[in-house]
Amino acid sequence: MGVEDAADLAGTPDGFGRLWVPHRMAYIGGENKDGCPFCRAPGLSDADGLIVARGTTAFVLLNLYPYNGGHVLVCPYRHVADYTELTTDEVAEIAELTRTAMTVLREVSGPAGFNLGMNQGAIAGAGIAAHLHQHVVPRWAGDANFLPIVGQTRALPELLADTRDRLAAAWPGREDD
Template sequence: MSELTDDFELAGVPDAFQRLWTPHRLAYIKGGQAQFNQGEEDCPFCLVPKRSDEESLIVHRGEHCYVVLNLFPYNPGHLLVCPYRHLPDYTDLSLEETAEFSALSQTAMTVLRRVSNPSGFNLGMNQGVTGGAGVAGHLHQHVVPRWGGDGNFLPIIAQTKAITQTLGEVREQVAQAWAEQPDRDAE
């Protein structure tokens, strides 16, 4: 039997990531393929607006879209902008929905800057199961606040991050800041 002289001969290559135990993410992982094929009756983004804002973590309700905290955040303050209608694709939005979807994404960034002073953002939509959508049947846009030293976006998708506040605390802060936000159309 040969003696191992190089770490690269071992099973796996060590990396610089610190591993965090996050059992709450197992609910998402164990959802399996069925979670990607939801109809309106069992779609989480169709159920969310039927509950109270506090229970569902909604921070703002618009006419065509709403903004909710991600139940499995990549970073504290990770928001999702969702249309009320159950649509799978960005091109399915009406012009009115598209305008509000975009405006709410902009306001989300403004509000998060006031609440937590991030140094950057990742905005994005994963379209379809192959495109990485966790809930492929209902369009949603991620608004992820970023800070220096929190890594780049790829490790955030692939790894679990430590979250420093409860979702309820973050929802309260963001909802309050959103309510204090001046109406852009009134200016």
């Protein structure tokens, strides 16, 4: 097999480098979308569900496809799509868990700021529109680099399980797994 044959197998060289992220195929192919992952997670161990903390009406878990290291989601246990459908207790606990997540993330990883938000409906960008979830995304100076724009991927400094363990260990009043 000559060089030309190898180029045909690997694609035509175009001057661009490639950053391969084969783990993303699970997301693209729809794995982990059977049923609601936010309804499924509380039935797993905290480590397996990437759950950082559990409240009475809501819980905190790591985003499986994070924008940045430490990106957590605050979800009600109840399968509800719209913020206006939450009970007063759910609104209060989601707010309190969001505040605590910010405090813990500051302690553990020292971000310079946060993006907080809910995408309500698929048209608004919700990947899982049927189950409301609040994003808490820690931000650092210079964390937005060329990778998301050019490579359509993000570089994360540690495994999700390790991030979950560090956040869970720092969560106030949390008992060990």
